Amino acid sequence: MLRLDAVIGDFPTLLLGVPLTVGITLVSFIVGTVVALPIAVARIAQVPGVSQLALGWIEFFRTTPPLMHIVWGYYALPVVVGIKLDAFTVVAGALACSTSAQMAEIFRGGITAVPRGQWDASQVLGLSPLQRLWWVVLPQTLRLVLAPSCNTLVSLLKQSSLAAVIAMPEIMNRGWILASETFRPIEVLTLVAFIYFVLTWPLVLLSAALERRSSLAFRND
Amino acid sequence: MTNTQHKLVAIDHVVKRYGSVTVLDDVSLSVDTGQVAVIIGPSGSGKSTLLRCLARLENIQQGRISIDGAVVLAGDEDAKQPGAPAGAHAAYDVGMVFQSFNLFPHLTVLENITLAPRRVRGMSRTDAEELGMSLLRSVGLEDKRDSHPVRLSGGQQQRAAIARALAMRPRIMLFDEVTSALDPELVGEVLKTMRGLADQGMTMLVVTHEMGFARDVADDVVFMDHGSIVERAPPSIIFSEPREARTRLFLERLLEREGGTGRTR
Amino acid sequence: MTNTQHKLVAIDHVVKRYGSVTVLDDVSLSVDTGQVAVIIGPSGSGKSTLLRCLARLENIQQGRISIDGAVVLAGDEDAKQPGAPAGAHAAYDVGMVFQSFNLFPHLTVLENITLAPRRVRGMSRTDAEELGMSLLRSVGLEDKRDSHPVRLSGGQQQRAAIARALAMRPRIMLFDEVTSALDPELVGEVLKTMRGLADQGMTMLVVTHEMGFARDVADDVVFMDHGSIVERAPPSIIFSEPREARTRLFLERLLEREGGTGRTR
Amino acid sequence: MGDLQFGQIASYLPDLVDGAIVTIRLSAISIVMGALIGLALALARFSGLRLLSWPAYAYIEFFRTTPPLVQIVWLYYGLPLFIGHDLDAFWSAAVALGLNIAAFFAEIFRAGIVGIDRTQWQAARVLGLPMQDTLRFVILPQAFQNVLPATGTTVIYLIKGTALATAIGTPELLRVGQLIALETFRPVETLTLVAVAYFVLTYPIALAFQGLERRLAKSRV
Amino acid sequence: SQAQSVLDEIKQRGELRVAGVLYRPLISRRPNGEYVGMDVEVMKRLASDLGVKLNVVNSEWATAVAGIESKKWDIVPALCITDKRKEVVDFSESYITIGATLTIAANNAKGLTSLQAFDRPEVVFAVPGGSWSESVAKEVAPKATIKAFGQSTSADLIQEVIAGRADAVVLDTPIQTTVALAAFGDKIRVFPGHNQPLDVRACKVGYAYMKGDQKMATYLEGFTKKLRDSGQLAALVKQFMTADQIKATD
Numbered sequence A: 001m002l003r004l005d006a007v008i009g010d011f012p013t014l015l016l017g018v019p020l021t022v023g024i025t026l027v028s029f030i031v032g033t034v035v036a037l038p039i040a041v042a043r044i045a046q047v048p049g050v051s052q053l054a055l056g057w058i059e060f061f062r063t064t065p066p067l068m069h070i071v072w073g074y075y076a077l078p079v080v081v082g083i084k085l086d087a088f089t090v091v092a093g094a095l096a097c098s099t100s101a102q103m104a105e106i107f108r109g110g111i112t113a114v115p116r117g118q119w120d121a122s123q124v125l126g127l128s129p130l131q132r133l134w135w136v137v138l139p140q141t142l143r144l145v146l147a148p149s150c151n152t153l154v155s156l157l158k159q160s161s162l163a164a165v166i167a168m169p170e171i172m173n174r175g176w177i178l179a180s181e182t183f184r185p186i187e188v189l190t191l192v193a194f195i196y197f198v199l200t201w202p203l204v205l206l207s208a209a210l211e212r213r214s215s216l217a218f219r220n221d
Numbered sequence B, C: 001m002t003n004t005q006h007k008l009v010a011i012d013h014v015v016k017r018y019g020s021v022t023v024l025d026d027v028s029l030s031v032d033t034g035q036v037a038v039i040i041g042p043s044g045s046g047k048s049t050l051l052r053c054l055a056r057l058e059n060i061q062q063g064r065i066s067i068d069g070a071v072v073l074a075g076d077e078d079a080k081q082p083g084a085p086a087g088a089h090a091a092y093d094v095g096m097v098f099q100s101f102n103l104f105p106h107l108t109v110l111e112n113i114t115l116a117p118r119r120v121r122g123m124s125r126t127d128a129e130e131l132g133m134s135l136l137r138s139v140g141l142e143d144k145r146d147s148h149p150v151r152l153s154g155g156q157q158q159r160a161a162i163a164r165a166l167a168m169r170p171r172i173m174l175f176d177e178v179t180s181a182l183d184p185e186l187v188g189e190v191l192k193t194m195r196g197l198a199d200q201g202m203t204m205l206v207v208t209h210e211m212g213f214a215r216d217v218a219d220d221v222v223f224m225d226h227g228s229i230v231e232r233a234p235p236s237i238i239f240s241e242p243r244e245a246r247t248r249l250f251l252e253r254l255l256e257r258e259g260g261t262g263r264t265r
Numbered sequence D: 001m002g003d004l005q006f007g008q009i010a011s012y013l014p015d016l017v018d019g020a021i022v023t024i025r026l027s028a029i030s031i032v033m034g035a036l037i038g039l040a041l042a043l044a045r046f047s048g049l050r051l052l053s054w055p056a057y058a059y060i061e062f063f064r065t066t067p068p069l070v071q072i073v074w075l076y077y078g079l080p081l082f083i084g085h086d087l088d089a090f091w092s093a094a095v096a097l098g099l100n101i102a103a104f105f106a107e108i109f110r111a112g113i114v115g116i117d118r119t120q121w122q123a124a125r126v127l128g129l130p131m132q133d134t135l136r137f138v139i140l141p142q143a144f145q146n147v148l149p150a151t152g153t154t155v156i157y158l159i160k161g162t163a164l165a166t167a168i169g170t171p172e173l174l175r176v177g178q179l180i181a182l183e184t185f186r187p188v189e190t191l192t193l194v195a196v197a198y199f200v201l202t203y204p205i206a207l208a209f210q211g212l213e214r215r216l217a218k219s220r221v
Numbered sequence E: 001s002q003a004q005s006v007l008d009e010i011k012q013r014g015e016l017r018v019a020g021v022l023y024r025p026l027i028s029r030r031p032n033g034e035y036v037g038m039d040v041e042v043m044k045r046l047a048s049d050l051g052v053k054l055n056v057v058n059s060e061w062a063t064a065v066a067g068i069e070s071k072k073w074d075i076v077p078a079l080c081i082t083d084k085r086k087e088v089v090d091f092s093e094s095y096i097t098i099g100a101t102l103t104i105a106a107n108n109a110k111g112l113t114s115l116q117a118f119d120r121p122e123v124v125f126a127v128p129g130g131s132w133s134e135s136v137a138k139e140v141a142p143k144a145t146i147k148a149f150g151q152s153t154s155a156d157l158i159q160e161v162i163a164g165r166a167d168a169v170v171l172d173t174p175i176q177t178t179v180a181l182a183a184f185g186d187k188i189r190v191f192p193g194h195n196q197p198l199d200v201r202a203c204k205v206g207y208a209y210m211k212g213d214q215k216m217a218t219y220l221e222g223f224t225k226k227l228r229d230s231g232q233l234a235a236l237v238k239q240f241m242t243a244d245q246i247k248a249t250d
């Protein structure tokens, strides 16, 4: 009943979507993570206005679907303000924004988990606020943020399929087209799922290993 | 205002509040160069807060704190002071050691010590490590230079924390219950290190419950309660004939744990 | 095997290993009904592990532990013992109080105390609360019944933890450094509670650094080092003329913190 | 706003409300289902019994590494093929999303349980509390507090994720938006309204979790 | 169940289930959930002929045919009959033929005034991948660039043209173009012209059902003949396929 043989010949067509899927994922993850750090710091900082701005950013991108950001960026921006970004920029940008919101919360969790005493000790030594953050606090958050960051990356990889709504030929778009052509959506989507599995599984293993290793360094037995 | 012109540390009428709770209530205290002041008092009386204000980890509402005559912290409810701007003295004139050590867990002992000299003073790695090693030797930890803090006993961690604070060459050292998180048989080694510092003439403010240390090392013992300084006197006087009833009551309670034997120590 | 037939607590040749590290090395110890044994020794010597084995929080590799003649824990490397199955005695024959209190933070003080009587003994809510209140009165905390642990001082938390353990009406109480996380002036109140228990004839094994308590309350002091019992003697003997050099060294180190004054306490 | 026209779409508001109700029902069912299964999985993972923990592990990783969209399609079209039992589009989506989110909840809950200090288990053990009472009265209530922020994020993520049900035609918010766009040929405007609707649904939840977190944090310190 | 015809199942169950794909004006779902269109009318008649209820089930193009195999529905309406599709499902006789037009933006600067002008690589066609529209685009402009959507509606595709993301979309005449013109007015242009289909590969529309179901084939043949002969089909085409009518139902 599940006739994988009927679609297996189309497998290479799906594989052609892998570089684009991986590209969108990596670019939006890296950009989102870099942006997330100042947002997280701004959220923690008790500076009036700045924290609220950061919170607004986080909540906006947490509560509205990235699909909308993509459609807006791709279809509305050219019409409304005359800016015509290319498809990759739109998708990577939209996903980077929602990633930055998620990663900011992860960073915030990590930073607030570092005991106050660490800030105090480094302040008394004369380190500037940025030096405290960079040399003392951030290295200690690593073990807390690595695993959830990996999870974000895993979700992002799957979310990159949103690029399909603007016809970018990544894995999922290719899958739907194949499904329409062959009328075998279950078989095609099974292949699609398999590719996603192969892409994400190493990340999941990595995340588990990182979690184990980084907590080891802090145990004294 | 009390005359604190020539004192190294001068705390003048400091008021510190958290919201509506007054934690330091018009506290004035001065310490001369080379003096050791031991601060005692019940839990919550404001001892830690006083040290934290000196280290500029807190802001204050009223009064001011000067080091060597220069105001380093002023009450934010007071009118803005003319003259020396806050921070005229480098923040690292004051070194502080905490009850919970607060070593940086991701760095080795030597890296803990060299971080601030390198990043703040801009020392070269070689110079900083040389300085670090000489300090480690002085606290008897040269063989632990490359260990991470978790691999050290509590006493060793605390000595490393002292070395870290000293690496910035502070003129004043603050100690906040530095032995109370330690196993009793490890307390001695840390107290010995502190004794050594006092002998070398370091100006020190020490919050501690170690009455033996207070008796032997302190020039003055300061008793705090409810955010105020109740009494200040040399140890020989405060332990034998405290002026205030509150001081006597506190010291008695400290000894109560010794049981009904009435033994003094 | 030593003769432990009629002892309430009998620890027989117990060996406990973590991986290749031997933490308890052929330990035998017995305590009579109503006796108070105080266990002292350097950090890492196995004191906590011994209590934890008694509370059945650990398994052991060799030997056995009996309560009132019934084996409650046997070495898993030994041949299977015929006779009484482990657990013939209810687990709650033994109550334990920890250094870090370990109260349940989401429950009020009274709920902390009544949880086990209700769930394990099937007591009604009213009965359990009545029992709970009488215990709270005995530790002087009746006005804190509806407070959450965070609202209590360390000493109050520890007294609540003692009441919680007592609510299961154990025949033996284990105390593991129950005062070492407390502010010095709060230590007294907890020690007083423990003293009261001893006076009422409770069988107790107490790990502590409070030498005053040991001197006054212990029937026997047990000195452990490197996973073995080095010496056991009444306090009057062990403090004045310890048989073993190791014991003397340890006691001297404990007193070293008192400084170079050579004062004994 | 330049070329955007919202007026025409306003007349479809009642339809959007209907769609929102379907979205709410979908979310509610899959969240409850996901939380229950997730808890069971977390306990199975935690149990230390191979027989329980390995299947739980396989379940979690399977659902985390394959796209939820594919899971929905599998369930909708695959289930009748393999077991001959049929689920309609709504229930297929609800069940598939529930099964999917269970994997994420499981990991969150497990982290929450692992995060409870070992000494709490020991204290319960010494009092003679049996395992199930220890979990119910001691561990889980505390774990619940720990996992609150992560749970909030996951719940919001799921509500937005119900849009995936569009793929099998479930008449939830995004699908209704699609239909409106088809009648009006105004996809950008429609999608913007849909995004506002998602915001209206999720923001109160974000606020509620923030509030709950703050309240619990207060009762702790 | 191999031997049994779906027709028997329909009668047994008392319900005819039809895939609710979206293809205006043959079949479409109003935002309020109601299904309308010519095929809906035809299916109503089919159901009453069989003496059963009609149930239009939510569906999507990519999965519509899979639903026949997994017995989600019995019939998929509004499908263009192609050889490739015939490998998977059987079709009824075609009952309507649809032509295609190309819709472009009015301000398009690529000089798309003749069919040859479309047949250049720099001209981008936005089409649903694997659809009849795609095959039309490939036939009229083999050199043009195809931008294939996995899941899309004609509304999404028009948006491509409006935003300048693609140059042309293939729409069937006249209904889709009528709606598009109503929505965007002079922003778009239709090639060759409104109500003027291209002279290529018209879509012959039929009903798809389970492959090899002889009984169903025979029955549908009879039903379509009856519909045509009685003049009902012509009436329905007249009712639904004119631009004016569509405007009226809006």
Ligand SMILES: Nc1ncnc2c1ncn2[C@@H]1O[C@H](COP(=O)(O)OP(=O)(O)OP(=O)(O)O)[C@@H](O)[C@H]1O
Residues within 6 Å of the ligand: B018, B021, B023, B041, B042, B043, B044, B045, B046, B047, B048, B049, B050, C183
């Ligand atoms: N961040 C804060 N917000 C509100 N109140 C605070 C804060 N920090 C300290 N306090 C309060 O200030 C008072 C003094 O605290 P402080 O830590 O200085 O006391 P202490 O004498 O060091 O006590 P201990 O011996 O327990 O260390 C206490 O009542 C405490 O509850």
Ligand SMILES: Nc1ncnc2c1ncn2[C@@H]1O[C@H](COP(=O)(O)OP(=O)(O)OP(=O)(O)O)[C@@H](O)[C@H]1O
Residues within 6 Å of the ligand: A221, B183, C018, C021, C023, C041, C042, C043, C044, C045, C046, C047, C048, C049, C050
């Ligand atoms: N889970 C464990 N795994 C491995 N080693 C352990 C474990 N728990 C304890 N140990 C080791 O067992 C030895 C005895 O520990 P124990 O806690 O019983 O000592 P203690 O006498 O109570 O010390 P302290 O005074 O510091 O509480 C120590 O060397 C410790 O490192």
Ligand SMILES: [Mg+2]
Residues within 6 Å of the ligand: B047, B048, B049, B176, B177
């Ligand atoms: Mg303090």
Ligand SMILES: [Mg+2]
Residues within 6 Å of the ligand: C047, C048, C049, C176, C177
């Ligand atoms: Mg111990």
